Amino acid sequence: xxxIATIVTVIICIFLFYLTFESTVKxxxxxxxxxxxxxxxxxxxxxxxxxxxLETPFWDQVSAGAIEQxxxxxxxxxxxxxxxxxxEDFLKKIEIxxxxxxxxxxxxxxxxxxxxxxxxxxxxxxxxxxITVANDVPMEESLRRTYVGxxxxxxxxxxxxxxxxxxxxxxxxxxLFDSRQEYYQRQRLDGIKDVxxxxxxxxxxxxxxxxxxxxxxxxxxxxxxxxxxLDAFIAINANFAGDMIQEIGSRSQIDPYHIYSxxxxxxxxxxxxxxxxxxxxxxxxxxMGETSVNLMNNWLRNDHVPLDxxxxxxxxxxxxxxxxx
Numbered sequence: 001x002x003x004i005a006t007i008v009t010v011i012i013c014i015f016l017f018y019l020t021f022e023s024t025v026k027x028x029x030x031x032x033x034x035x036x037x038x039x040x041x042x043x044x045x046x047x048x049x050x051x052x053x054l055e056t057p058f059w060d061q062v063s064a065g066a067i068e069q070x071x072x073x074x075x076x077x078x079x080x081x082x083x084x085x086x087x088e089d090f091l092k093k094i095e096i097x098x099x100x101x102x103x104x105x106x107x108x109x110x111x112x113x114x115x116x117x118x119x120x121x122x123x124x125x126x127x128x129x130x131i132t133v134a135n136d137v138p139m140e141e142s143l144r145r146t147y148v149g150x151x152x153x154x155x156x157x158x159x160x161x162x163x164x165x166x167x168x169x170x171x172x173x174x175x176l177f178d179s180r181q182e183y184y185q186r187q188r189l190d191g192i193k194d195v196x197x198x199x200x201x202x203x204x205x206x207x208x209x210x211x212x213x214x215x216x217x218x219x220x221x222x223x224x225x226x227x228x229x230l231d232a233f234i235a236i237n238a239n240f241a242g243d244m245i246q247e248i249g250s251r252s253q254i255d256p257y258h259i260y261s262x263x264x265x266x267x268x269x270x271x272x273x274x275x276x277x278x279x280x281x282x283x284x285x286x287x288m289g290e291t292s293v294n295l296m297n298n299w300l301r302n303d304h305v306p307l308d309x310x311x312x313x314x315x316x317x318x319x320x321x322x323x324x325x
Contacts, residue, residue, distance in 0.1 A: 044074060044075060044076050045075045045076065045103040045104065045297065045300045045301075046075070046076045046078070046102045046103050046104075047070065047075055047076065047077050047078075047102065047103060047104045047105070047106060047293065047296055047297075048077075048078050048079075048080055048097045048102050048104075048105050048106070049062070049063060049066050049077060049078070049079045049080070049106045049107070049133075049289070049292075049293075050080045050081060050090070050093050050094055050097065050105065050106070050107045050108065051063075051079075051080075051081040051082075051090075051107075051108045052081065052082055052085050052086070052087070052090045052108055052110070053081065053082075053083075053084075053085065053108070054079075054081035054082065054083055055083070056265075056266045057266055057269065058134075058263060058264045058265075058266075058283070058285050059081070059108075059134075059285070061285035061286045061289070062133060062134060062285040062286070062288050062289040063079045063289060064286060064289065065285065065286035065287060065288065065289025065290040065291075065293075066079070066106065066289030066290065066292065066293045067079070067289070068289075068290065069289065069290040069291075069293040069294050069297075070293050070297075073293060073294065073297040075293065075296075075297050075300075077293060080093045080097070081093070085211065085239070087110065087112070087114075090108075090110065091110075091114050091115065091118065094107060094115070094118050094119075094123075095118060095122070097128075098118065098122050098123050098126055098128060099126075101126060101128070102128065103128070103300055104128065104129050104130075104131070104296040104299070104300055105123065105128055105129070105130050105131070106130075106131045106132075106133050106148075106292045106293065106296060107119075107130060107131070107132060107133065108132070108133060108134055108135050109132035109133075109134075109135040109136045109137040109142070109144070109147070109183065109184070110135070110137065110182070111135075111137055111180070111181075111182040111183040111184075112180070115137065115142070116137065116141050116142050119137075119142040119143060119144060120141065120142055120143045123143075124143050129145045129296065129299055129300070130142065130143070130144040130145060131144060131145055131146055131147070131148060131292050131295060131296055131307075132144045132146075132147045132148070132149075133147070133148050133149055133288050133289070133292045134148075134149045134150070134264065134283075134285065134288055135149070135182065135183070135184045136149060136152070136183055136184060136187075136311065137183055138183060139309050145299060145307050145309075146295060146307040146308055146309060146310075146311055146312060147310075147311035147312070148288050148291045148292040148295065148311065148312045148314065149283070149288050149311070149313070149314055150281075150283045150284070150313065150314055150316045151313045151316065152184045152185075152187035152188050152191070153187045153188070153190055153191040154191060154316065155188055155191060155262065155281045155283075155316050156187065156188040156189060156190060156191020156192040156193075156194075156195075157191040157192070157194070157195050158191075158281060158316065158317075158318045159188075159191075159192060159234060159260045159279065159281060159318070160191065160192040160193075160194075160195035160196050161195060162260065162278075162279045162318050162320075163196075163232055163234070163258060163260065164195070164196075164199070166258050166278060166279075167231055167232055167258045169199045169201055169202065170201040170202065171201075171202055171203075171231030171232060171258075172202075172203045172205060172227060172229065172230050172231050172232070173196070173202060173203070173204050173205065173230075173231065173232040173233070173234065174204075174205045174207050174223055174227075174230060174232070174233045174234070175189060175192065175204055175205065175206055175207060175234050175236055176207045176209065176216070176219070176220070176233060176234065176235050176236060176237070176240050176244055177189060177206070177207070177208060177209075177236035177237055177240075178208070178209070178210075178211050178236075178237045178240075179208040179209060179210055179211075180211070181208075185236050185237055188236050188262075189236055192204075192234065192236075205223065205227065205230075207219055207220075207223050209240070211237070211239065211240075213243050216240045216243040216244055216247075217243050217246070217247045220243070220244045220247040220248065221247055221251075224247075224248070224251055230257065231257065231258060232257060232258035232259065232260070233248070233257060233258075233259045233260070234259075234260045234261065235259075235260070235261040235262075238261045238262040238263065238264045238265035238268055239265045240261075241259075241261040241265060241267065241268060241271060241277065242265070242267040242271065244259075245259065245271060245276050245277075249276075254275075254276055258278050259276065259277050259278055260277065260278060260279045260280065260281075261277055261280055261281075262280060262281045262283070263280050263281060263282050263283055263319075264283065264285075268280055269324070272319065272321050272324055273321075273324050275321050277321060278320065278321055279318055279319065279320050279321065280318075280319050281316055281317075281318060281319075282316065282317050282318070282319045283314065283315075283316050284314040284315040284316070287314045287315065288314050291312055291314065295307060295312065
């Protein structure tokens with residue numbers, strides 16, 4: 001019996017050895033790889049879009065484009081912001097995003113020392129890339145990676161050329177802008193003035209005002225009192241257009257004046273549809289949101305570096321009142 005048990009044990013051991021050997025050969029001879037991490041197991045970057053103007057038509061479109069692209073790219077996107085151009089709250093949210101150590105910040109540019117300190121010093125020290133959207137700030141002053149938005153200088157040129165087509169080569173034109181003279185407004189002004197400087201019979205009147213309803217109204221009233229024979233108004237800061245037009249309308253008919261602005265104010269489209277604006281620069285806010293998230297995602301994944309520091313320009317066009325009526 002002992003001899004039979006020994007023989008059986010030997011046979012079993014030989015059989016098990018054979019199976020082990022055969023499995024080993026299959027593993028090393030086959031084209032075998034470790035399973036790849038699934039999409040859900042890959043790193044999911046956290047990006048924040050921060051704006052001064054929540055729940056306005058323009059910025060709602062920026063947010064919608066950004067959210068759609070984030071879903072396609074598999075990144076986590078949060079939309080933060082303030083209401084009514086509350087700069088203190090806006091800057092606070094940027095600071096919170098930096099201290100929260102998000103992976104990237106897409107932000108409406110603000111041409112102030114406080115904004116530049118946050119992006120150039122604090123965000124840089126945490127290694128957080130910044131992309132400005134819609135409103136730019138000079139790269140050397142903010143260390144932003146890139147800008148996504150309109151060519152504001154070209155937008156100014158388009159308005160100036162439309163003015164010439166409508167008014168002719170003679171007239172007096174008021175350029176109403178913010179006394180802070182933010183970078184995007186300076187670019188618009190430069191585009192307008194560089195076109196009109198070749199027409200000696202057109203006089204431009206710079207009208208600076210603070211960013212309040214009362215100040216815009218007071219500045220418009222003062223200009224109308226001092227220069228009653230005006231021919232045209234251009235609201236460089238689109239937020240001024242509604243109050244400016246209201247003051248003009250309280251004194252005289254709107255029709256004799258040529259009035260132009262931009263679409264980054266909630267009232268702009270309705271003013272155009274009512275015929276109170278003769279023309280408006282229409283931008284591409286949805287494209288801005290999509291492009292900025294795509295570029296940030298590519299940057300974080302090292303798929304597209306370096307970014308173009310001059311920026312990625314989105315489409316603009318001049319829209320006339322007759323086009324929407």
